Structures are given as structure tokens and as C-alpha cells.
Amino acid sequence: IPFSGVTGGSSGIGKSIAMECYRQGAFITLVARDEEKLLRAKKDVEKFAINDKQVVLCVSVDVSSDYTQVENVIKQAQEKLGPVDMLVNCAGTALAGKFEEMEVERFKELMELNYLGSVYPSRAVITTMKERRMGRIVFVSSQAGQIGLFGYTAYSPSKFALRGLAEALQMEMKPYNIYVTLAFPPDTDTPLLAEENKSKPLETKLISETSGVWQPDQVAKILVKDAVQGNFSSSVGPDGYMLSALTCGMSPVTSITEGLQQIVTMGLFRTIALFYLGSFDSIVRRCMIQREQSKAADKNE
Numbered sequence: 432i433p434f435s436g437v438t439g440g441s442s443g444i445g446k447s448i449a450m451e452c453y454r455q456g457a458f459i460t461l462v463a464r465d466e467e468k469l470l471r472a473k474k475d476v477e478k479f480a481i482n483d484k485q486v487v488l489c490v491s492v493d494v495s496s497d498y499t500q501v502e503n504v505i506k507q508a509q510e511k512l513g514p515v516d517m518l519v520n521c522a523g524t525a526l527a528g529k530f531e532e533m534e535v536e537r538f539k540e541l542m543e544l545n546y547l548g549s550v551y552p553s554r555a556v557i558t559t560m561k562e563r564r565m566g567r568i569v570f571v572s573s574q575a576g577q578i579g580l581f582g583y584t585a586y587s588p589s590k591f592a593l594r595g596l597a598e599a600l601q602m603e604m605k606p607y608n609i610y611v612t613l614a615f616p617p618d619t620d621t622p623l624l625a626e627e628n629k630s631k632p633l634e635t636k637l638i639s640e641t642s643g644v645w646q647p648d649q650v651a652k653i654l655v656k657d658a659v660q661g662n663f664s665s666s667v668g669p670d671g672y673m674l675s676a677l678t679c680g681m682s683p684v685t686s687i688t689e690g691l692q693q694i695v696t697m698g699l700f701r702t703i704a705l706f707y708l709g710s711f712d713s714i715v716r717r718c719m720i721q722r723e724q725s726k727a728a729d730k731n732e
């Protein structure tokens with residue numbers, strides 16, 4: 432992949448994706464808001480250069496607020512470095528909390544950043560990709576974009592939305608040799624996860640522990656490999672693999688092997704999933720009982 436644009440490229444998973452692409456010889460444009468963070472990330476990415484022609488360009492823009500602005504900065508970047516071969520939509524954020532405690536504005540904010548913030552950059556590069564009859568578009572969803580989980584009433588829908596977008600866009604783009612990848616990372620050790628953990632309900636923590644915490648460079652390596660190969664779905668770890676096979680629905684299939692694996696494993700994975708669901712329900716029930724007991728104890732004091 433000669434030229435990659437990575438939104439959210441100044442931190443966490445996006446930064447690791449940029450490093451991985453750079454390590455493979457790509458030119459990079461990092462897109463995010465904070466300019467200082469962008470410059471620091473640029474220096475980190477440049478350490479992975481494999482030849483002296485490679486460059487990292489930084490673009491400061493809010494991907495979710497104004498389409499015209501997003502279109503303009505992408506146009507400028509393409510004038511400098513040529514057409515984008517791969518766009519990775521990784522800018523996003525997460526919030527965990529109980530439905531009734533979540534401020535209503537948050538639902539809109541997450542939808543705007545995680546969903547529209549992926550629509551706008553994609554819309555801005557797609558015409559050129561179609562003309563060139565090549566390209567890759569990556570959407571970074573989440574395992575919480577495959578299952579609705581306690582604490583993620585605002586976050587999960589914004590990640591589920593990416594699935595509808597990715598499936599519809601892939602069907603439109605396939606004849607033009609453009610491949611869409613939808614990635615479903617598990618909890619990943621980034622500044623965002625640290626921030627999120629400060630206010631995460633205990634239930635969400637206990638349920639998420641199922642698939643563990645991964646390092647951003649592990650997630651990035653798998654994601655870039657899947658995107659380069661043109662795989663529709665990209666998952667991490669054994670739980671990620673099971674979830675993706677189980678929730679494949681009518682999503683496009685990339686290889687005969689993948690299709691056969693889905694057919695053969697689906698019944699088994701549904702069986703395993705029912706046990707997981709049972710254990711998640713019991714986590715939720717135990718946490719509720721514990722909360723009520725400590726509330727009652729507080730009253731008695």
C-alpha cells in the first residue's frame with residue numbers, strides 16, 4: 432500500500448496502524464485535531480522508516496463536524512502526496528455508563544464522531560478511488576459493535592452503524608476493485624481505554640475481561656494484514672474469531688475457506704455463546720444484588 436491516510440493516527444490504535452504501514456514502506460497522512468499530539472506521533476512513526484523517500488504528513492481537522500472542511504484537507508493532502516490508496520477510519524471515542532445515567536447529548540456525540548466521522552473521510556476519497564479502480568477503506572468498529580453490552584448503550588450503536596455502512600459500501604465498490612475492511616478490536620491498551628476505565632461500570636469491566644486486553648501494535652498488525660488482503664472482517668484473538676464467525680450474517684465473504692469455516696462452526700459457536708450470555712447475565716445480577724446490599728447497609732448505619 433503506497434499511500435495511507437489514518438484518521439485518529441496521533442494516538443493508540445491509529446498511531447500503531449500508521450507505524451505498521453510506515454514499516455511496510457508507505458507514505459502516511461495522520462489526521463486528528465490536536466496539532467502537538469500529531470507532531471509527537473509523526474516523530475514516533477518516522478522511526479519506522481525503511482527508505483529516505485518516505486514522509487509523514489499531519490493534518491489537523493475534526494472529522495465529524497463539517498464535511499466541506501474534511502473534503503478540503505483531504506484534497507490538499509492528495510495534492511501533496513498523490514491519491515490515497517488506503518483510508519483507515521480510526522478516529523473515535525468510547526464512553527461507558529448506565530443508560531439512565533448517560534447524558535442524552537452523549538448519544539448524539541458518539542454517533543457523530545464514530546459514525547459520521549467515518550462517513551466524511553470515506554466520502555471524500557471514494558471518487559478518486561473509483562476512477563483509479565483501486566483502493567482500501569477500513570472502518571474501526573469494536574467487539575462492542577458485534578454485541579450489545581452492559582454499559583455501552585451509547586457506544587455500541589455507533590459501532591454497529593459502521594457495519595451497515597461497510598456492508599452497503601462494499602457491495603457498491605466491489606466492481607471497482609475497492610475493498611472494505613471492518614475491524615473489531617477487543618479492549619486495547621491505549622489512552623482511551625485508561626480514560627474509559629475511570630468511570631466504567633463494574634459489570635462492563637467484568638464482561639469485557641472475557642476477551643482480555645491487547646496491545647495496539649498487535650491489533651494494528653492484524654488489521655493492516657487483513658486490509659491489504661482485502662478481507663471484509665478483521666478480528667483479534669480466539670474470542671474475536673468466534674464472535675466474527677457467529678455474527679457474520681449477510682456480510683460479504685472473502686475466501687472459500689472463510690465461508691466453509693463459518694458454515695461448519697456457526698452451531699458450535701452459538702452453543703458457546705449461550706454459555707457466555709448466561710455468565711454475563713449472572714455478572715449483571717450479582718452486581719445488582721451487591722449494590723442493593725451495600726445501599727441497605729449504608730441506610731442502617
Ligand SMILES: NC(=O)C1=CN([C@@H]2O[C@H](COP(=O)(O)OP(=O)(O)OC[C@H]3O[C@@H](n4cnc5c(N)ncnc54)[C@H](OP(=O)(O)O)[C@@H]3O)[C@@H](O)[C@H]2O)C=CC1
Nearest residue numbers: 439441442443444463464465493494523573618619621623
Ligand atoms: N482502545 C480500545 O479498547 C478499543 C478502541 N476501539 C476503537 O478504536 C479507535 C481508536 O481508539 P484508541 O486508539 O483507543 O483511542 P485514542 O483516544 O488513543 O485515539 C483516538 C484518536 O482519534 C483522534 N480523534 C478523536 N476525536 C477526533 C475528531 N473529532 N476528529 C479527528 N480526530 C479525532 C484523536 O486525536 P485528537 O483527540 O487530537 O483529535 C486520536 O488520534 C476508536 O474508534 C475506538 O472506538 C475499538 C475497540 C477497542
Ligand SMILES: CCCCCCCCCCCCCCCC(=O)[C@@H](N)CO
Nearest residue numbers: 525573574575617618639641642673704
Ligand atoms: C462464541 C462467542 C464468543 C463470545 C465472546 C464474548 C466476548 C465479549 C467481550 C466484549 C469486549 C468488548 C470490548 C469493547 C472494546 C471497546 O470498544 C472499548 N474498550 C473502546 O475503548
